[in-house]
Each structure stands twice: as C-alpha cells, then as structure tokens.
Amino acid sequence: MRLLAKGAEAEIYVVDWFGLQAVLKWRKPKAYRDPTLDYQIRRRRTINEVRNMHMAHTLGVRVPAVYFFDPERAVILMEYVEGKNLRDLLNAGRYHYLRAVGVLVGRMHKAGLIHGDLAPTNIILAGGELCFIDFGLGEQRKGWGKKVAVLYARDINVLLRNLDLYGERADFLKSLFWEGYREEMSEKAAVVEREVARIRASGRYAERL
CATH class of the missing domain: 1.10.510.10 (Transferase(Phosphotransferase) domain 1)
Structure with a gap:
C-alpha cells in the first residue's frame, strides 16, 4: 500500500486488489469532532460520493469503476485511472x-x-x-x-x-x-x-x- 495523496478530508492509497492496481480512499476519523457526529459525516460523504459517481456513469461520463465501498469504515476502493x-x-x-x-x-x-x-x-x-x-x-x-x-x-x-x-x-x-x-x-x-x-x-x- 502506497500513499498517493493526503488531503484535509481523506487519504488516497494505491493498493493491490486481486492483482489489479487500485485506489483506496479512506476518510479518516477526525479527533476534533464528536465521535458520533464524525462517524455520520464520514459515512454520509462516502455514500454521497459513490452515488455521484454512479450518476455520472449513467450519464455517459467516464468515472473510475468502484470495486467495493464500506460506508461504516468510510472507505471506497476504485479503479486506478492512469493517464x-x-x-x-x-x-x-x-x-x-x-x-x-x-x-x-x-x-x-x-x-x-x-x-x-x-x-x-x-x-x-x-x-x-x-x-x-x-x-x-x-x-x-x-x-x-x-x-x-x-x-x-x-x-x-x-x-x-x-x-x-x-x-x-x-x-x-x-x-x-x-x-x-x-x-x-x-x-x-x-x-x-x-x-x-x-x-x-x-x-x-x-x-x-
């Protein structure tokens, strides 16, 4: 697992997914927020992002394929797009x-x-x-x-x-x-x-x- 980018909201890693190079996006817990509120925010934003990607895909706009996502852990595993x-x-x-x-x-x-x-x-x-x-x-x-x-x-x-x-x-x-x-x-x-x-x-x- 290799760190690709680190932002205010999430960390992005390049990982191996059954032999495929993939991207793992993880919304880390924020210590300064109330734990319950933090969980709800990260969960909602993870679901929202996947929904937005799905909608774009249905419109014929290319987006990374989503291999797996876990709202409880605020994780999205998706296609590594090279170019x-x-x-x-x-x-x-x-x-x-x-x-x-x-x-x-x-x-x-x-x-x-x-x-x-x-x-x-x-x-x-x-x-x-x-x-x-x-x-x-x-x-x-x-x-x-x-x-x-x-x-x-x-x-x-x-x-x-x-x-x-x-x-x-x-x-x-x-x-x-x-x-x-x-x-x-x-x-x-x-x-x-x-x-x-x-x-x-x-x-x-x-x-x-």
Missing part, C-alpha cells in the same frame, strides 16, 4: 480537450449533478477518453432556477480560476470550455454564465479591498 490530467494536457498545448470538458460538465449539470471540485488535476485523459475523479464534494440537485444556476456557476468557477493562470491564453481557453458547455445546456448556459460573471466580479472586488 495525463487536464493540467498536463494544457501545458502541452492540447487545448481542444477543454471543449470536451465543457460538454461533459454541461451533461452533468443538465441532469442536476454538481462535481464539486473541477480542478484540472481531477480530469484525466485515459485511453482517449476524459475521466472525472474525486466527486467527494459533489451533490445532486433537482429542478431549475437561480439558486441551482449559482451552484453550477460555483462549480465552473473552480475550473476558470485555474485557467486564469494561463495569462494571455486564458480567455481563449475559457471560450473553448463555454463552447462545449453551451452545446449541452442550450439556453440555460447563458443563465449560468451570468452567475459566473457575478461571482468573479464580486471576487475581484473583494481582492481589491
């Missing part, structure tokens, strides 16, 4: 993948699925197909309206903030994403874009203060 992440692709000038990302994010949003952490490192090109990982902060929403549009906008803004780092190329990269997103979301995309603009404008104002 280049979106950050690597962009750094190599392979910008066109952003349009495909926009299509897939739009597909999830259209169905009410919010990824929760659309960082480029959570999108991996594997076998010629984009795979989305880490749905731990995701959620599912029904219906449509301003409140839901704001949640979609916050989801997208995580990605856009990363694209800001590309300087003079940033606007072009964002336009590729929006092109794919509009294809899936149709007229609703404009509502989400307006909410993104408001979020980003308020963020810049806060930074100036």
Whole structure:
C-alpha cells in the first residue's frame, strides 16, 4: 500500500486488489469532532460520493469503476485511472480537450449533478477518453432556477480560476470550455454564465479591498 495523496478530508492509497492496481480512499476519523457526529459525516460523504459517481456513469461520463465501498469504515476502493490530467494536457498545448470538458460538465449539470471540485488535476485523459475523479464534494440537485444556476456557476468557477493562470491564453481557453458547455445546456448556459460573471466580479472586488 502506497500513499498517493493526503488531503484535509481523506487519504488516497494505491493498493493491490486481486492483482489489479487500485485506489483506496479512506476518510479518516477526525479527533476534533464528536465521535458520533464524525462517524455520520464520514459515512454520509462516502455514500454521497459513490452515488455521484454512479450518476455520472449513467450519464455517459467516464468515472473510475468502484470495486467495493464500506460506508461504516468510510472507505471506497476504485479503479486506478492512469493517464495525463487536464493540467498536463494544457501545458502541452492540447487545448481542444477543454471543449470536451465543457460538454461533459454541461451533461452533468443538465441532469442536476454538481462535481464539486473541477480542478484540472481531477480530469484525466485515459485511453482517449476524459475521466472525472474525486466527486467527494459533489451533490445532486433537482429542478431549475437561480439558486441551482449559482451552484453550477460555483462549480465552473473552480475550473476558470485555474485557467486564469494561463495569462494571455486564458480567455481563449475559457471560450473553448463555454463552447462545449453551451452545446449541452442550450439556453440555460447563458443563465449560468451570468452567475459566473457575478461571482468573479464580486471576487475581484473583494481582492481589491
């Protein structure tokens, strides 16, 4: 068992699963929380993550296959996805993948699925197909309206903030994403874009203060 990553919420290990290389995600107990509350939080988040992954899969969005999960121990055992992440692709000038990302994010949003952490490192090109990982902060929403549009906008803004780092190329990269997103979301995309603009404008104002 090899530690792959250690975050605030969980530890990620690479393990052997009957001869297959797999990923083990474990939400460790938090000593600062009440034990009963801690158990409920870790259990609920584990179940929620698996549900989000299942929903994405049913929408035709590739996610790691789940081999096993145990809500009581807050553990998920899943496929190890090997490939280049979106950050690597962009750094190599392979910008066109952003349009495909926009299509897939739009597909999830259209169905009410919010990824929760659309960082480029959570999108991996594997076998010629984009795979989305880490749905731990995701959620599912029904219906449509301003409140839901704001949640979609916050989801997208995580990605856009990363694209800001590309300087003079940033606007072009964002336009590729929006092109794919509009294809899936149709007229609703404009509502989400307006909410993104408001979020980003308020963020810049806060930074100036």
